[in-house]
Amino acid sequence: MDLKYVSPFMESFENVMPQLGYGNITKGGACFKEQEIINSGVSVIIGIVGKLRGNVVYGLSQAAAKSVASTMMGMEVEELDDMSKSALSELANMLTAGAATLFYDLGLPVDISTPTLLQGENIGIKMSANQVCCVELYADDIKIDVNVAFEK
């Protein structure tokens, strides 16, 4: 899978996170994985269909998820209740919709599905593509793993 299919997600992250009040957006490591990915904490999955077919999975630790939900809701979140999960799903939706707009500009129109949010330790996630591209993105001290798999 070509790295160019991941840059719209990174660019969307750079656009969206400052709107939520995060100042410092940086990129950590990027890698390709052929095996399944393992996530602990909160994972949000969104399907993508159009000129590209695949999935994107956003992974946050439990602490990062609570912190992001607190920022989005403007109040301290102690436990991830329905409202905070709704906020996190909405964040994944905004990030993916932003990437979809950038794909459109690249001549690759895509539509996105509704997000599904999962919680649990050591969840194994396998996507149908041969390779998953993983990028660690930071908004201040919050790390979000973005895992992208397209079928070509």
Place this chain on the structure above:
Amino acid sequence: MDEIKIVIVDDSSFSIAFLRDIFERNGLKVVGEAGTLEEVVSVVKETKPTLVTMDMTLPGTDGLECTRAIHQIDENIKVIVVSSMMDDEIVNEAKKNKVSAYVQKPVDEDELMTAIRRVMAADELFAFLESEYLPVFKEALMDSLNRMTKTVPTSEKVFVSGSEFKSEGITSIIGIIGKFSGRMLLDMSADTADNLVKAILKREPKSMDETIAVIGEFANIISGNACSILNGKNKALGLRVAPPAMLHGDSILISAPNFTTKSVAAETAFGLIWLNAGFQRGEEKWT
């Protein structure tokens, strides 16, 4: 179309009379009018309209604040902005505030009526999908099970799910895209998956990877068949499926926080299989 009840929000009596004439000529019923935030709230509560036309500039408030107030009363009420102002920024703000369509003044009767018909048709189409999808997904599950394993479930139950449930161990998630977006998931324990895959392959699976790949394909076939049948019933749905994402773990909690989903629990020869699906009303695609 069922009877459409309209409330007109505008601070100009000329505009109200002009819009009222258009609606009455087209057989729509105007049930109220308002020019301030307080009037909007009381008229909407009292008359429960299907649709509200909204001016953007109003004394002491604006169209977006009024739209939010209306959706706090009932989020299903459609708001169409009818305003002399129309630029990218204001249209984007309107979209963010869940406005269904935007028509610029001076109002062209055909343009306004087309916008209303489009908004109401989308509503009817969603209602159709909501009433049809679960039986179709259930049938696709039964049919795929029958064709791939020559068995039928011993019992199946259908129910509306809460926003959250715990995975039995292995879950396939398939995103659905079209006029409305949604997702299907198929959930079962590792033992059930093992038994099912043995029956499908007619041999022992070589590895956990193979088991997961077969279950993913099984879920893919069910969702693809179900969406094809739904598209056949109404081609405006245009449903398409994303490839399956496969998850496994000891205690996975799955949520769909922003929409209701429905489930089928099928007791099969291989163990319990859960199918859960749901669609979101989502944002209108503006023309």
